[in-house]
Amino acid sequence: MFQDTRPAELDPAGGLAAWAEFRVTQPQERLRLLRELRDGGVPVVLNTPDGSSMATAIWALDPALDRLSFSAEGQASQVTSLLDTDEAVAVAYLESVKLQFDLQGFMLVRGAQAHALQCRLPHEIYRFQRREGYRVRAASRNDPRARFRHPSLPEMQLALRVLDVSIGGCALWLPFDVPPLQAGTVLGQVQIDLDADTRFTVGAVLQHVSSIGTGQADGREGGGVRLGCQWQQLPSAAERVLQRWIDRSQRRRHLLSLD
Numbered sequence: 001m002f003q004d005t006r007p008a009e010l011d012p013a014g015g016l017a018a019w020a021e022f023r024v025t026q027p028q029e030r031l032r033l034l035r036e037l038r039d040g041g042v043p044v045v046l047n048t049p050d051g052s053s054m055a056t057a058i059w060a061l062d063p064a065l066d067r068l069s070f071s072a073e074g075q076a077s078q079v080t081s082l083l084d085t086d087e088a089v090a091v092a093y094l095e096s097v098k099l100q101f102d103l104q105g106f107m108l109v110r111g112a113q114a115h116a117l118q119c120r121l122p123h124e125i126y127r128f129q130r131r132e133g134y135r136v137r138a139a140s141r142n143d144p145r146a147r148f149r150h151p152s153l154p155e156m157q158l159a160l161r162v163l164d165v166s167i168g169g170c171a172l173w174l175p176f177d178v179p180p181l182q183a184g185t186v187l188g189q190v191q192i193d194l195d196a197d198t199r200f201t202v203g204a205v206l207q208h209v210s211s212i213g214t215g216q217a218d219g220r221e222g223g224g225v226r227l228g229c230q231w232q233q234l235p236s237a238a239e240r241v242l243q244r245w246i247d248r249s250q251r252r253r254h255l256l257s258l259d
């Protein structure tokens with residue numbers, strides 16, 4: 001649900017508190033993100049409760065008057081729908097980050113040469129990693145593990161090192177001394193241990209297999225193969241766990257890069 005221009009559903013059984021870690025509440029940080037959208041001419045899709053949508057871009061923002069302006073040229077029917085419903089959920093992308101925010105109080109401002117669709121500035125912005133966008137690479141052999149039974153040998157329990165992980169899937173290291181796996185294999189239920197306090201279980205399918213040279217994966221002799229896996233129907237609770245972990249990892253690496 002994080003990969004397209006439709007808004008993510010933020011009120012599952014766990015309630016909005018489950019998404020608190022993705023919420024940008026600091027006014028200056030919200031303004032910074034909105035200015036990035038404006039300055040980059042980034043497309044913004046406004047989704048109304050009746051299912052209609054309008055692709056536009058931020059024209060201007062005025063924090064003093066608490067107003068946000070969008071281009072309204074050539075989209076009369078969509079503008080009318082927004083004015084009638086008086087609310088929308090905006091979705092836009094800054095590289096691998098998906099931004100989502102609620103908008104209310106729409107009005108059409110007619111100018112001599114152009115029209116603008118105005119509304120109140122959002123009081124909250126949600127920040128998600130785009131599916132298949134940001135991949136967290138493991139830094140050491142003690143990093144995440146994937147635990148599952150070998151599909152061909154159910155009595156064999158595997159605990160494979162996770163080389164990298166994203167919202168869409170992960171890459172695993174399979175040593176040469178473990179019976180091989182073929183692309184297309186359904187791995188069944190896989191327990192992903194991201195760290196001592198973060199884990200989830202999900203179905204996965206093996207998408208591709210590629211060779212890794214000796215010692216490149218974990219520093220030991222023997223080499224192995226890289227298994228590219230895709231999640232199957234990642235549960236909402238597991239997706240929240242993974243989103244939080246990826247977001248923390250990205251922020252931590254950004255801080256380290258500033259040192």
